[in-house]
Amino acid sequence: MNKIARKLSRTSAFHLPGMALAVVIAAAIPGASSADEADAKNLLKKMSDFLAAQKALSFSYDADLEVVTNDNQKLALANSGSVSLTRPDKIRATRHGGFANMEMVFDGKTATLLGKNANAYVQVETPGSVDHLVNELRDKYNRPVPAADLLLTDVYGELMADVTNVKDLGSGVIGGTECDYLAFRAKDVDWQIWIAQGEHPYPCRYVITSKQVAHSPQYSITFRDWKSGDGVAAQDYSFSAPANARKVDLKELAESDELPKNFVIGGKK
Template sequence: MPRDLVSKSFIRPCGWLLAGALTILPISNAMADDAKDILKAMSDYMAKQKSFSFGYDSSIEVVTRDFEKLQFASSGKVEVARPDKIAVSRIGGFADVETVFDGTTLSILGKNLNVYSQVEAKGTLDDLGERLSSAGIDPPGADILASNVFDTLMDGVTDARHISSAYIDGVECEYLAFRSHDVDWQIWIQAGDQPIPRRYVITSKHLSQAPQYTLQTRDWKFDSDVAANDFKFKAPADAKKVDLSEIAQIDEVPSPEDDGDQQ
């Protein structure tokens, strides 16, 4: 779902040796099976978590008409109570947004614009994801919040590899790489008995300059350690209620006139 959003929108010298090696060496069935097993373990672990929260930093790249690659960064927090509640905050250079879904209503507040919109959307988080996707709204990173992460991410995958172990924020992770027709994506999953996604990178490989979307997570909390949240949206007293189509500048990427005519 979010992988399609990238279409909207370094290797260090010694790294060329690794890149060359991966190009020359055949991908063994064991590498593919290992990658799928690790991803499945992460999917099963996440599916068992009834409530959790984490902070994140994200960035999305845009290529201008002059072939300049720009990177727009945001940070925020996600709180989830399965099967049907989520609250997401995100602040970046162009938007300050709060999104709340309580199982019956989706509410979006543009804090920087002091406007909000509400849409009836009864169902689970998976149902919400399908409705948003049908409406052309694909929140980046939502793949890892699905009830079955494995099936969601593996849809269309043509190649899978367990590259190596790696470290994200000092935490040991398993580094996996996957390919599909339109995008390549990589995921770093924490090693050990808490296989949570620590980093997720999507590359839109058929677009000029191959722009990427990156999501890096932190400060994970589960069940009793999660701060209490009733997931009830409370609009500021002076905020104006508008139609969802009227809420501008809530995306991570600014409009073309602001960023130099993105492609």
């Protein structure tokens, strides 16, 4: 969780013109009882165990990364994509937004990032599991996989590492699915998760709020079309370069980052 906080903390200010107003509504929420806290932890652990037990899974998503301009305007960079995963060491992920159209594929040995707009690709040798790949791309190359925290084999351990406060806020409905609504506080971030009720407790929405950046920008991701086991379409995790595609260094593939190159990163609050 602190890894995501570091990424959010770098997106604090950008040189852009002001364009819109924002409305913030504050609500007083009572503290959770010990029973509610235990229930929330149990629901999160149930989700974690369910995801870890799936040898194959896939989903589509819509995500927003908020940034704050140097004149204190919040903007949200929206993108959509899909993820297919076969444990322990295969994954294919896409991310398509207004500034980039990316695909990442990992065959257990080599991770390939393809910038479809630039028709250019990068390859990194990083043999190992999906867990290893997620950590390498996020920590070493600053190229996080969409919903990375939720793809690891121990989601509960990753998310709960720095948590100081837990709330069970009842239920909510995401995309027509009734969910358990949980909220957590950690040193650098607050985060919320909505988990589908029933025998398939997959995450429906995940929201992270930075506490280290002025105006508390958020990263949010909403999931749809979850499939697991035999419901996952067969995937080819090998990479075949498109016609005339160029192999380049990572620094040359600007669209692999979630932030467009014309955004200038400012400081923390």
